[in-house]
Amino acid sequence: MKLLGLAFAWAIVVGGSSAMATEAGMSATFGNTIVSTYRDGGQVHHWFDADGRYRSKFSDGRELTARWTLEGKKLCLNDIRPRLLVSRFCTDYFAARVGDSWSGRDPIGRRVENRLIRGRPGLERSPG
Numbered sequence: 001m002k003l004l005g006l007a008f009a010w011a012i013v014v015g016g017s018s019a020m021a022t023e024a025g026m027s028a029t030f031g032n033t034i035v036s037t038y039r040d041g042g043q044v045h046h047w048f049d050a051d052g053r054y055r056s057k058f059s060d061g062r063e064l065t066a067r068w069t070l071e072g073k074k075l076c077l078n079d080i081r082p083r084l085l086v087s088r089f090c091t092d093y094f095a096a097r098v099g100d101s102w103s104g105r106d107p108i109g110r111r112v113e114n115r116l117i118r119g120r121p122g123l124e125r126s127p128g
Contacts, residue, residue: 025095037113045122
């Protein structure tokens with residue numbers, strides 16, 4: 001089950017483009033939401049902040065946090081919490097704009113449809 005959680009978290013960046021990762025390319029995600037939808041209807045909402053924070057929320061209520069960095073053509077999540085199988089994971093980056101949709105596969109090969117939507121529905125900020 002832990003592997004399943006990791007798979008959801010990485011579906012956001014596995015896409016059909018080889019666009020180079022740049023801070024400008026990430027800017028469309030700040031203040032917006034990437035929604036990943038699996039064939040079974042399960043969804044994950046992903047939020048990236050300009051200060052390097054990453055959060056995600058699953059349909060079943062589970063949440064992950066991490067720190068994101070761009071490393072060449074890779075987007076890396078570091079210090080993933082709660083700790084899954086790994087505390088760091090990197091994958092090829094897909095630069096998207098609000099309104100873009102793309103197909104991808106998660107790390108265990110399942111198909112996922114991703115969409116970058118305006119705003120941050122579902123994000124509940126914790127104090128502090």
